[in-house]
Amino acid sequence: MNFHNASFKAAYGTSAQLPASTLPEVSFAGRSNVGKSSLLNKLMYRKGLAKVSSTPGKTATINFYDVDGVDFVDLPGYGYAKVSKAEKDRWSELIEGYFNQERIFALVVSLIDIRHDPSALDKHMVEFLKASGLPFAIALTKADKLSKQQQAKQRASIRKALDLPKGTPMVVTSSEDGAGIDELRTLISRYVDEA
Ligand SMILES: Nc1nc2c(ncn2[C@@H]2O[C@H](COP(=O)(O)OP(=O)(O)O)[C@@H](O)[C@H]2O)c(=O)[nH]1
């Protein structure tokens, strides 16, 4: 897979708008501000393709990118405290609608901030993925904020807190210094090939 070959496709505000799935999809989920847009840009070798926001919690959409014939799907971030009930409902509709559709799910990448224990919503997301049988991996984000020793400690602690099935891939990443990005590209390529 050539990750340089990336472009924005479309954004959707309701699950009913989502087009039928024709290409393998790699979907990215995580709480608002976890570093999802930054990671997508890094993976795609692009600075501003996915919008990095300093103001979290703006209107949720599902954004599609074409990466060399694979759909990268940027799911709306969860857990931003200051959004209205209506926005939360819209989030649920989008995420549940998306995962309930008949789609070519090659891999779901669940992003978790390496600095913190997983939140209740992070756990909820991972429980859903475990129960769904979908192929998924964990990307720990913002590793540059911790020492190597702290990274190793958090990695083990988060794996335990999430009670991950044996063999669930976990990649320590940083969009700041590029750590783990190549490893994640390799992982994604492998799952796409198997889809
Ligand atoms: N230090 C550091 N900051 C990051 C990293 N990734 C994202 N950020 C910062 O975290 C904030 C949220 O990033 P963004 O990619 O918009 O998160 P999103 O809401 O999950 O899409 C921004 O201020 C980013 O610059 C990282 O790997 N290291």
Ligand SMILES: [Mg+2]
């Ligand atoms: Mg974002």
